[in-house]
Amino acid sequence: MLVKDIMVRDVVKVSAFATLREALALMKRHSLKSLVVEQQNAHDAWGLITYTNILKTIVAESGDIDLVNVYDVCAKPVISVGENLDVKHVAALMTDNRVKRVLVLRDNELVGLLTMDDIIGTVLEILD
Numbered sequence: 001m002l003v004k005d006i007m008v009r010d011v012v013k014v015s016a017f018a019t020l021r022e023a024l025a026l027m028k029r030h031s032l033k034s035l036v037v038e039q040q041n042a043h044d045a046w047g048l049i050t051y052t053n054i055l056k057t058i059v060a061e062s063g064d065i066d067l068v069n070v071y072d073v074c075a076k077p078v079i080s081v082g083e084n085l086d087v088k089h090v091a092a093l094m095t096d097n098r099v100k101r102v103l104v105l106r107d108n109e110l111v112g113l114l115t116m117d118d119i120i121g122t123v124l125e126i127l128d
Contacts, residue, residue: 003090004083006122007104007112013038016047016071020054023070027051034101036110037074046103046110047076080105083112091119 014023014035023035037047053073058065080103081090094102094116104112 001087001122002083003081003085003087003104003114004112006087006118007083007114008118009112011036011110011113013110014049014070016040016069016074016076018070020057020065020068020070020073023049024054024065035070036103036113037070037076042108045077046080046105047071047074048078048101048103049074050101078103081114082106087114087119087122090114091116094119 012026012030012032012035014026014037016037018026026035027033034048034050037049039046047070049070053075054065057068057073078101079093079097079099081093083104083106090102094100100116102114103110104114
């Protein structure tokens with residue numbers, strides 16, 4: 001099975017210059033735990049912001065969600081894979097690097113997102 005067979009294609013993106021409040025509102029509106037952080041130009045890396053990044057900032061650093069930007073707390077660059085890679089290799093990459101999400105790129109263009117939940121869900125469907 002290939003990444004493109006199970007990846008999420010409808011990816012929600014956020015500007016690196018958005019506030020954490022704006023990012024949280026976007027997550028809430030779309031019922032998501034993470035957002036892809038947009039590139040600043042065609043040769044820039046993609047980023048990823050999660051509830052965990054935001055929570056660490058708010059709690060550990062007493063960050064003000066109206067004053068802190070997404071860029072200040074997001075992971076960038078993030079691990080990315082090609083859409084034609086076998087899922088078993090991606091699962092190994094994710095477990096080895098202890099990440100729950102990877103971006104799916106084609107020539108540095110975002111085409112999807114793959115999460116550990118997507119992989120586990122597919123495995124459970126196969127087992128049924």
